[in-house]
Amino acid sequence: MEFFTEYGEASQYQIEEIIGRGSFGVVAAAVDTQTGERVAIKKIHDMFEHASDGTRILWEIKLLRLLRHPNIVEIKHILLPPARREFRDIYVVFELMESDLQKVMQVNENLTAGHHRYFLYQLLHALKYIHAANVFHRDLKPSNILVNSNCKLKICDFGLARASRDDPPLAIFWTDYVATRWYRAPELCGSFFFKYTPAIDIWSIGCIFAEVLTRKPLFPGTNVKHQLDLITDVLGTPSHETLSQIRNEKARRYLTGMKRKHPIPFPSMFCNADPQAVRLLERLLAFDPKDRPTAEERL
Structure with a gap:
């Protein structure tokens, strides 16, 4: 729950472990409880604090929603924020690689x-x-x-x-x-x-x-x-x-x-x-x- 903060769709995913950290935030391995599929969830915190960070994640989401190829990682889902005024963090669900x-x-x-x-x-x-x-x-x-x-x-x-x-x-x-x-x-x-x-x-x-x-x-x-x-x-x-x-x-x-x-x-x-x-x-x-x-x- 600390990972997802206020996001209502979080109940769909069961966090297993943190598998990566960087300046953008963290990546966690999780299980989609509806499908049983293991996924990677990238959390970008305070994405609007710096314009450059917001621009980077926007570019990544826009491009990866259009680029579909077996050798390019796929976006599975993007969690919607609870409300526009509370939209600070973004969670992007990717396929999980080892x-x-x-x-x-x-x-x-x-x-x-x-x-x-x-x-x-x-x-x-x-x-x-x-x-x-x-x-x-x-x-x-x-x-x-x-x-x-x-x-x-x-x-x-x-x-x-x-x-x-x-x-x-x-x-x-x-x-x-x-x-x-x-x-x-x-x-x-x-x-x-x-x-x-x-x-x-x-x-x-x-x-x-x-x-x-x-x-x-x-x-x-x-x-x-x-x-x-x-x-x-x-x-x-x-x-x-x-x-x-x-x-x-x-x-x-x-x-x-x-x-x-x-x-x-x-x-x-x-x-x-x-x-x-x-x-x-x-x-x-x-x-x-x-x-x-x-x-x-x-x-």
Whole structure:
């Protein structure tokens, strides 16, 4: 009852345990007493206290009610508040998944090439669908990828996702505060361009796949400059053509003034991985976004 406060529909759900906490609130595992189905209930408390928090949950609800795909988490129900004046917290009921990819990588040392391939296939399958709807997720990371013991995978947390439009007001990128830094495309680290493409999500998938192969983050930057340093340490200094496209003068000057670096061959970094996986990873992690393949091409 403490979890649900004043919400009348709470009687339909029996809380089992708290399975997640974050700045937004908490997630609890529960049982739907009417159907017997186990669900996850995300409680966002005081959602109107900060406009940015309210906007995030609104975007997530609007998008997930429209996006229906086997590899995207599904909203089962949204609990209605007892009255408009008492509408402070919101409860969103999702299908319950057993774990997330970050935890799976931490505890499983025996993932095979078959596991790697199946995880990547499902991620690309979901991305093809998301990008076909002109939506960018913008916050792909292992903790936002839910996994069951049968290796079924679903992308969650669409709070930073946005729909792309062709009209000028929305062609300018919404914000550069996107994604956990380690999985952030280089063009987002320096606010490089006026308009971004689905390639930002492809880069994130590349970082996640590299982590699946090695069980450690590929680019664990401590700040934006360090992030760019780590990326260029592996990929080498960007070409003059790529640098000339960067609209952020500070970022362009930093990369141009950087000591010339040569790329590290991926086979030497991922010597225990399937050669086909390594070749695919090289494409996903191209510095220039136009050199990254689409999800459909990689499928």
